Amino acid sequence: MHLLEVTDKASRKLFHKVPHGVYKGDPNWACPLEGMVENIFIPEKNPSFKNGEAIRWVLLDNNNKILGRIAAFYNNEKALTFEQPTGGCGFFECLDNQEAANRLFDAARDWLKTKGMEAMDGPVNFGENYMNWGLLAEGFMPQGFGMPYNPPYYVKLFENYGFQIYFKQFSYHLDTTLPELPERFWKVAEWVARKPQFNFRHFSWKEKDKFIDDFARVYDNAWRFHEHFKPIDKDDLADFINNSKSLIEEDFIWFAYHEDEPIALFVMIPDFNQILAKLNGKINILTLPKIMWLKWRKTITRTRSLIIGIVPKYQRSGIESGIFWHLRPAMYKKRWYREMELSWAGDFNPKIVALYESVGGKRTKTHYTMRYLFDRNKPFTRAPIITADAARE
Numbered sequence: 575m576h577l578l579e580v581t582d583k584a585s586r587k588l589f590h591k592v593p594h595g596v597y598k599g600d601p602n603w604a605c606p607l608e609g610m611v612e613n614i615f616i617p618e619k620n621p622s623f624k625n626g627e628a629i630r631w632v633l634l635d636n637n638n639k640i641l642g643r644i645a646a647f648y649n650n651e652k653a654l655t656f657e658q659p660t661g662g663c664g665f666f667e668c669l670d671n672q673e674a675a676n677r678l679f680d681a682a683r684d685w686l687k688t689k690g691m692e693a694m695d696g697p698v699n700f701g702e703n704y705m706n707w708g709l710l711a712e713g714f715m716p717q718g719f720g721m722p723y724n725p726p727y728y729v730k731l732f733e734n735y736g737f738q739i740y741f742k743q744f745s746y747h748l749d750t751t752l753p754e755l756p757e758r759f760w761k762v763a764e765w766v767a768r769k770p771q772f773n774f775r776h777f778s779w780k781e782k783d784k785f786i787d788d789f790a791r792v793y794d795n796a797w798r799f800h801e802h803f804k805p806i807d808k809d810d811l812a813d814f815i816n817n818s819k820s821l822i823e824e825d826f827i828w829f830a831y832h833e834d835e836p837i838a839l840f841v842m843i844p845d846f847n848q849i850l851a852k853l854n855g856k857i858n859i860l861t862l863p864k865i866m867w868l869k870w871r872k873t874i875t876r877t878r879s880l881i882i883g884i885v886p887k888y889q890r891s892g893i894e895s896g897i898f899w900h901l902r903p904a905m906y907k908k909r910w911y912r913e914m915e916l917s918w919a920g921d922f923n924p925k926i927v928a929l930y931e932s933v934g935g936k937r938t939k940t941h942y943t944m945r946y947l948f949d950r951n952k953p954f955t956r957a958p959i960i961t962a963d964a965a966r967e
Contacts, residue, residue, distance in 0.1 A: 575641065575677055580630045586612070588632045592643040592667045596725065602716050603723055604847035605854055606706075611665065613817065614700050615645070621809040622700050625651045627689065630665065631681055633674055642668030642675065646682035647700040648689055651804050658692035658947065664706060666697045667724075668731060675731040683948060693947045695740060696732070697722065702810055704880045708743050708918070708941030715938070718878030718915040719821070719846045721745065722941065729942070737944035741957040743918035744927060746935025759933055763895035772893065773834075774900045777827035779819075786812055788829050788836040796883040821846050825904035826877065828897045830888075838884040838893045840901070845876035845915070872910035879916045882926065894929060922957040 580589045590608045597603035615630065617623035628647035635641055648661035663682040668675045686694050699706035705720040709728055717723040766772065777785050786808055793806045815822070821843045830838035849868050853861055868874075884893060905911060916935050919926040931937075947954060 575633060575635055575674065577631045577633055577677070577681055580615075580632060585632060588640060589630060589643050592632060592640055595640060596667050596669065600725075602714060604716065604851040607850065607853075608856060610817065614706075619813065620701060621807050621813060622647070622649045624807075624809075625649050626653075626700075628700050629685055631678070633668075633678055641671060642666070642678050644668075644678040644682055645700070646685050646694070648686060648691055649700070653691060655804060656693070658949075658952070659690055660693040660695055660945070661686040661689065661691040662698040662700065663694050663696035664698050664700065666728075668728075670725070670727045670731075672731060672734055676735055679735045679946070683946065687948060692949065693945055695943055695945050696737065697724075698943065702806070702814070705814075708943055711742075711940050711942050713745070713939030716851070717847060717939070718745070718876065718917055719843065719850070720880070721878070721915075721917055721939075732942075732944050735946065736950065737946045738954050739956065740943045740945040742921040743941040743943065744921065744930075744937050745915055745917035745939035745941075746919070746930040747938045748914040748916070748933070748935055749912075759895060760899070762892050763899035766892040766896035767899040769896075771832055772896060773831050774896060775829050775831070776825045776900070776904075777822070777829075778824055782812075782815065785827075785829065786815065789839055792829070792836050792839045792883045792885060793881075795885040818843065823904070823908075826901070828901055830893045830897055832888065837888045838882075838897060840882045840894070840897045841880040842877050842901075842914070843880060844874045844911070845878050846874065848874045848876060875910055876913040876915060877911050879914065882916075882929070889925060898933065920957070923960050925960070 578585055578588065580586055590611070593603075593605065597605075613619040615628055622628075626647060626649035628645060630643065630645035632643045633641045643665065644663055645665040646661065646663050648659075650659075653659045653661055663679070663686075666678065668678060682694060682696075697706075697709055706722060708722055709732060710717070710722055710724050711729050714723075714726060767774065789811060790806050790808050823844060826842040826844075828840045829836055849865060852864070852868065857865065882894060916930045916933075917939070918941060919930055921927070943957075945954070
C-alpha cells in the first residue's frame with residue numbers, strides 16, 4: 575500500500591473516483607457534486623483556511639488499485655476550544671479493509687500531530703457542521719442533501735481503529751409534511767403567530783446581507799452557552815448561501831423577531847440529492863438541460879431542514895411553532911414536496927430532540943460524530959449535555 579497526496583489534476587481525479595468503487599450498485603447513494611467538494615479544499619473559496627489547513631490523500635495498493643481516501647484538517651478557532659486541541663478527518667471512503675482504513679487514519683493522525691493537535695473528530699467537514707458531518711449508523715436509506723451516506727461497515731472500521739462516539743445526531747422525518755402535524759400544535763402555532771410583539775419574515779435575496787447578519791445574531795445568541803461555542807463565521811455563511819443559490823427557496827427560510835430583534839431562525843432547502851443521484855457528481859453544459867427538466871418534472875419531493883435556532887430567552891415562548899405557521903402556506907403552494915427531513919438534532923441538545931418529536935417527527939436516521947484521542951491512556955468523555963440551566967445562564 576502507498577499513499578498519494580492530492581496535489582494535482584490527476585490525483586484530484588483519483589480522489590473523486592474512490593467513492594464510485596465503494597458505492598457501485600448502491601441505489602441509496604447520491605454522488606456529491608465534485609465541484610462543491612473541491613471548493614472545500616481551495617483557500618480562496620473556504621473561509622476555514624483563515625485559521626487552519628487541510629490535506630488529503632488517496633490510498634493505492636501495490637498494483638495501483640484504489641483502496642480509499644481521506645482528508646485531514648484543523649481550524650485553530652475551533653480546535654483550541656476543547657480540552658485537547660482537536661482537528662478533524664473527513665471525506666473518508668474505503669473498501670471493507672481494516673488495514674487500508676488504519677493506514678488512512680494513521681496518515682490523518684500523524685499529520686494533525688505535526689500541527690499541534692491531540693485528537694481528531696471524524697468523519698467531519700472542514701467548515702460548518704450542517705454539511706458533510708457524521709458517520710451513518712442507522713437508517714441506510716437515501717440521505718438529505720449534505721447529509722453523509724456510507725456503507726454499514728464504516729462504523730466497524732472507525733471503532734476498530736479506536737474512535738469512540740463523541741455525540742449522536744438524529745434525523746426525523748415528516749412523511750406528508752406540515753398538514754400532518756398534530757392539531758394541538760397548530761392551535762399553539764396560530765396563537766403565537768398572531769401575537770403583536772412578534773413578527774416573521776422569510777429570506778429575500780434583495781436583503782441577503784441583512785438576513786446574514788440576523789442569522790449570525792440568532793446563531794451566536796442561541797449557541798453561546800455551549801461549552802465549545804465559537805461565533806459563526808459570516809464569510810463562511812455568505813459563501814454557503816451564494817454557492818447554494820440554485821437550491822434556496824426564499825419562503826423556506828424564516829426568521830422570527832421580537833420588536834425587530836431577531837430571536838429565531840429556521841432554514842430548509844429542497845433535497846437536491848434526488849437530482850444528484852442522476853448526475854454522477856457533475857454539473858456542466860451537458861447536464862444543465864437534464865437538471866432543468868428534472869426540476870420541471872418536480873423530481874424533488876423532499877426537503878431538508880439545515881438548522882433551527884432560538885435565542886434562550888424565547889425557547890419557551892412557542893416561537894418555533896409560529897415559524898411553522900408561516901411556513902405552512904409555502905408548503906401548501908408546493909404540494910409536490912411530500913416529505914420533510916428535520917436534521918440533525920444532537921443527543922447533547924435534548925430541547926431540539928423534544929421539538930422535533932413534538933411536531934410529529936419520526937426518528938429515522940442516526941449519525942455518529944466520532945473522536946480519537948492521540949494519547950490512548952487519556953480518559954474519554956462525550957459531548958456535554960446542554961441543560962436548561964446552562965441555556966438560561
